[in-house]
Structures are given as structure tokens and as C-alpha cells.
Amino acid sequence: MMLDVKDLKVSFKQDGRLIPAVKGVSFQVDKGETVALVGESGSGKSVSALSTVQLLGDNAHVEGSVTFKGEEMIGVSRAKLMQVRGNDISFIFQEPMTSLNPLHTLEKQLAESIELHQGLRGEAVRDRIVELLEKVGIRDAASRLGSYPHQLSGGQRQRVMIAMALANRPELLIADEPTTALDVTIQAQILELLAELKAEEGMGMLFITHDLNIVRRIADRVCVMKDGEIVETGDTDTIFDAPQHPYTQKLLAAHAAGSPEPAAGDAPVIAETDRLRIWFPIQRGLFKRTVGHVKAVNEATIEVRAGETLGIVGESGSGKTTLALAIMRLIQSEGVVRFDGEDVHAWSTRELRNKRSEMQIVFQDPFGSLSPRMTCAQIIAEGLSVHKMATERPVRDLVAEVMGEVGLNPETMDRYPHEFSGGQRQRIAIARAMILRPKLVVLDEPTSALDRTVQVQIVDLLRELQRKYGLAYLFISHDLNVVRAMSHRVMVMKQGDVVEVGTAQQVFDNPRHAYTRQLLAAATMDA
Incomplete structure (x- = not known):
């Protein structure tokens, strides 16, 4: 088992009290497997994922067990966390503008991680960066190396974030709403890319999303979260074809439908x-x-x-x-x-x-x-x-x-x-x-x-x-x-x-x- 989360509880200190956010969650991600955490905002999906490598703030109180390849992550030294983060376990976050440094070019931001974890230098780093950007669908990648985040569209910035996460060929990728800002064609390309990398590298993936269409396409197993708890878990086909919990049924039934009221043809x-x-x-x-x-x-x-x-x-x-x-x-x-x-x-x-x-x-x-x-x-x-x-x-x-x-x-x-x-x-x-x-x-x-x-x-x-x-x-x-x-x-x-x-x-x-x-x-x- 690559990632094993057992009885995870997370609370946040607020006004002298501990406010529970995650209440005894357990799940596993195996090598080469994609597990999706789904649920509405505030259900505890992202908090559970961030707990795996202690990326929560100082006001977080974490209990339970999180092991990565058999090694306990809760309470581990900072040096060990630095070794695991971005190398063995990589993150893709939802909002790239807050994750990218607005003062650094794309080349500099991607080079930092590659040089730190892979030891490449000079032209080898530049070639690797161009390869990564082309893989995630950045057109004319070599000419964009000097660009700053604000010069890219929202979708292009998200693609850069994905390239950074994949730069060091991680064993576990935690993707927190990675395709929210992407149009459907690029979304399809990114999901296909992630599936290919998973197959090539044997990479495990924890995929957090509210888009159930994506879940059905990419996930092997699904964990449905509500109010800090997992209310239903199972293989993807079973969850979609025969959901047992009323909340899962509600999520699957929700989709925008109908059409607007007809507009008057002579309206100004x-x-x-x-x-x-x-x-x-x-x-x-x-x-x-x-x-x-x-x-x-x-x-x-x-x-x-x-x-x-x-x-x-x-x-x-x-x-x-x-x-x-x-x-x-x-x-x-x-x-x-x-x-x-x-x-x-x-x-x-x-x-x-x-x-x-x-x-x-x-x-x-x-x-x-x-x-x-x-x-x-x-x-x-x-x-x-x-x-x-x-x-x-x-x-x-x-x-x-x-x-x-x-x-x-x-x-x-x-x-x-x-x-x-x-x-x-x-x-x-x-x-x-x-x-x-x-x-x-x-x-x-x-x-x-x-x-x-x-x-x-x-x-x-x-x-x-x-x-x-x-x-x-x-x-x-x-x-x-x-x-x-x-x-x-x-x-x-x-x-x-x-x-x-x-x-x-x-x-x-x-x-x-x-x-x-x-x-x-x-x-x-x-x-």
C-alpha cells in the first residue's frame, strides 16, 4: 500500500476552541491506482489531502495515522517532509495564481524544482522544462519560458502548475481540483496525460474534485465525503451505477438542465x-x-x-x-x-x-x-x-x-x-x-x-x-x-x-x- 490513511481527525483552533473539520477518515491509495475524493465545498476533501504531508497551518490539530510506503508522516521530521514533498509526493492545486510566484518567470520557477531534486543544470534543465510545457499543452513552449504568470490565461497557468508537479516524476500525485479552470478540450488532454503518466510510471493518484464527470472517467475507486466523514466508498462503477447513500444519490442527480425563458425578438x-x-x-x-x-x-x-x-x-x-x-x-x-x-x-x-x-x-x-x-x-x-x-x-x-x-x-x-x-x-x-x-x-x-x-x-x-x-x-x-x-x-x-x-x-x-x-x-x- 503506497498511501494508507487511518482514522484521520483534523481540528482547527478558533477562539480558544477546536473546530472539527475531518472526523475519523480512512482510505488507501495503491501504486498505479487513482482514488477520487468527492463532496461539496467544506466536506473535508482538501484538508484530508493536505494532512498527508503536513501542509496545514499551525492552528491545525491532527490525529490518526498517515503512512507513505510504510513510513509514518504525522510527527515526522521537517527534513524528511522536505525530502518527500515535491519529489515523492507532488501536489497540483486549484488556484494557480496563488501558487505561482508573480515575480519569477516560468523557466525560473520550473528550474528550481528540477535542479533541487534531479541535479540537472544548464541546457538540460531548459530542455526538460520545454518538454514538460509541451506535454501539458503549452503552445510554442520555448518562446514562453521568459513569461510571467500574469501574462498567461487561467488555463495556461494551471497547465504550468501541472508541469511543475510532474517535473520530478512523483510516486504519488495529489491533484486538488486540477482541471477546474480548464476548457473541455484541454481538460481531456490533461486527464489523458495524467492517465498515461500513471501507466508509465506506476504513479498513484489522489484526485480531489467536485466534477463527477471527471471522476467516472479517471478514478478506480471513489470516496464520497460529507461534513468531514466518508459516507460511501467503492469502485467507480458501483458508486455511479448503484449509489447507496442518499447524499451520493443527491450529488449524482445534480446537473444544470432546462433552458432560459425565450427572449423577445423585438427587445432592444x-x-x-x-x-x-x-x-x-x-x-x-x-x-x-x-x-x-x-x-x-x-x-x-x-x-x-x-x-x-x-x-x-x-x-x-x-x-x-x-x-x-x-x-x-x-x-x-x-x-x-x-x-x-x-x-x-x-x-x-x-x-x-x-x-x-x-x-x-x-x-x-x-x-x-x-x-x-x-x-x-x-x-x-x-x-x-x-x-x-x-x-x-x-x-x-x-x-x-x-x-x-x-x-x-x-x-x-x-x-x-x-x-x-x-x-x-x-x-x-x-x-x-x-x-x-x-x-x-x-x-x-x-x-x-x-x-x-x-x-x-x-x-x-x-x-x-x-x-x-x-x-x-x-x-x-x-x-x-x-x-x-x-x-x-x-x-x-x-x-x-x-x-x-x-x-x-x-x-x-x-x-x-x-x-x-x-x-x-x-x-x-x-x-
Whole structure:
């Protein structure tokens, strides 16, 4: 047995008390085996995994036994832990931006681990880095070695994290939501890569995820966690085909379904572009001479009406978010952009500031987009003061009303973001946008970091708010099931080009472009 966890208990000290997070969990991972830990946020999945090599904070109290190849890990010396971490046991974390050093290039960050554990130097290190980046799907890897994390898309950063974890050919890989930020085609590639490495190296894998489609494809055995306990365990086929515990049955039954209420054909056009182009210059040398361009968006022509959702899909780096930011005039662009019939490029700074309340954005990571120093009420109400919006009613009454609309208890408005779950934090982000009564809302991967049960709730919430207020949505996502449930029309982007646009039914049931068919095939493979 490679990894053997027995009666693991983890509590955290808070206000002089021990708050239990994991309550007597036991599981094993054998050589060449993939075991999946599944469950909703807060169920104890990540805490259990981090306990294996003592990566928890100083306020954690750990009991039980964790052995790796027969050697006890709990209470072992720091020197032994340093030898095991990153070499014998490697981690892939969910959020690459917090795991990568923003001040170091990709080459330097990957080289540190390779030089430390493999003893390679010079060109041998560089060759190994290029090989790893190409393996995880970074195009033109040799030219990206000098790039910094902020110059990569979210999916590209996650691929770099995976390359770092695989650099030293670990015996056990612990992957904590490693494909959450990836589009379906890259997700399929990464899962295939992990499966190949597992077969080649005999590598064991502990896979933590809320995406049950991935679990069915990659796992040999499944452990279902709820409230710090494993409520059901078994081989993958048995868990999926004949789940015994009601909680497992609930998880498997949860998926975004249905479709939005039809939009009126004569509804006013809220946002539109004509031959929109966004090219970023590549500058080299002492005088920063432009030697080329990164063509983020090429001549995109779109429109979205009141009460309508335009779903935008495509691989990471295809230009989805860049297009949305240009419509909101958050980045420079060429071509025509109109909002509510007005030329966005013609607005003065004052006019633009006044229009900001009518165009709002909800981001993928609700924790990163909420200030930890502000209460829920302050976060939601902030836009009212920023835009100097006069209100006849007390602000706290408006906050309570919009919290109720998004399914939050108004009595919790004085709590801070860390006191809410991931799904609740996303509802706070939605409330912050909705209190301004916008005409257009950009939803940038708003459900990808959420459990499936919470995803269903957020999709239902967004459709209800759209029906109630006639909102226009730009819905950016790599989850095609959610896109289908949310969108009236769908636009497919690839490397900056719009390759297909049509109704959701047309695009999903009768795709015309080969790339669209490739995306749908990858999504079907995961289903």
C-alpha cells in the first residue's frame, strides 16, 4: 500500500476552541491506482489531502495515522517532509495564481524544482522544462519560458502548475481540483496525460474534485465525503451505477438542465460590436520596438438583446474574456462597440464612469473578487456610493432586499467573506452587481469553481433574475452543460476568431464548424 490513511481527525483552533473539520477518515491509495475524493465545498476533501504531508497551518490539530510506503508522516521530521514533498509526493492545486510566484518567470520557477531534486543544470534543465510545457499543452513552449504568470490565461497557468508537479516524476500525485479552470478540450488532454503518466510510471493518484464527470472517467475507486466523514466508498462503477447513500444519490442527480425563458425578438439591443479587433503589441529590445502582435480578438461582430444570454465558449486564451472586457471598455480595442445604442469609444471619462453602473461583471473566483476587510453589506452597497446613486430607502434595506433576491439570509449581512461558503460568496458577488440594476452583466466562468449542487442553484438564480429584470448576459464558460442551460445563443471562439454563432439548439445539436464538433466531443467524453 503506497498511501494508507487511518482514522484521520483534523481540528482547527478558533477562539480558544477546536473546530472539527475531518472526523475519523480512512482510505488507501495503491501504486498505479487513482482514488477520487468527492463532496461539496467544506466536506473535508482538501484538508484530508493536505494532512498527508503536513501542509496545514499551525492552528491545525491532527490525529490518526498517515503512512507513505510504510513510513509514518504525522510527527515526522521537517527534513524528511522536505525530502518527500515535491519529489515523492507532488501536489497540483486549484488556484494557480496563488501558487505561482508573480515575480519569477516560468523557466525560473520550473528550474528550481528540477535542479533541487534531479541535479540537472544548464541546457538540460531548459530542455526538460520545454518538454514538460509541451506535454501539458503549452503552445510554442520555448518562446514562453521568459513569461510571467500574469501574462498567461487561467488555463495556461494551471497547465504550468501541472508541469511543475510532474517535473520530478512523483510516486504519488495529489491533484486538488486540477482541471477546474480548464476548457473541455484541454481538460481531456490533461486527464489523458495524467492517465498515461500513471501507466508509465506506476504513479498513484489522489484526485480531489467536485466534477463527477471527471471522476467516472479517471478514478478506480471513489470516496464520497460529507461534513468531514466518508459516507460511501467503492469502485467507480458501483458508486455511479448503484449509489447507496442518499447524499451520493443527491450529488449524482445534480446537473444544470432546462433552458432560459425565450427572449423577445423585438427587445432592444443592449451591446453590439462590428469588426471588433484587439491586438496586443509584442515589443522587443531597448527601445521597445513592436515586432509583432498577439491577436487576441479578430474582427468579432456580435449583439446581445435585453433578456437574452449570449454564451461564449472556447479554449483558454481564445479571446472570450478579452472580448467582454473590450465591450465594457476596460481594455482598448479597434472597431465599433455600442452599448444601448451609444458609441462606447466616443464616451468621455465622465460619461464612461456614469455608464459603469449599467454594465457589471461577476468573476470566476468569488473569494478573490471580494475584499476580506469589508462586510457583506459593505461589499454589496459599495457600488451605490461609488456611482453616487441616490436612494429613497435606507441602504441597508436595499442590501437586505437584494440579498433575499439572490438567496442569502439578510441577517448575515454583517459577516465577512471568509464566513461564507463558496456558493454564498458567489451570491454576494451577484448581489453586488444586481443592486445597481444593470442592463448588461458579464458572467465570467461564474460557476466553474462551484460544486454541482451549487451550480444548479446559481444557474436557476441567474435565469430568474434575467426573467425578472430583462437582463442581457454575456455568459463565458468552458462548461458546455451550463452554457446550454443558460444561453439563448452561443458563440464559439478559437484563437481570437469567431468560428460559429447560432442558437443554443443549433450549435449543440447541429454544429457546423469542426472546432465546435471537437469541443462537443470532448465534453461528451467527460460526461
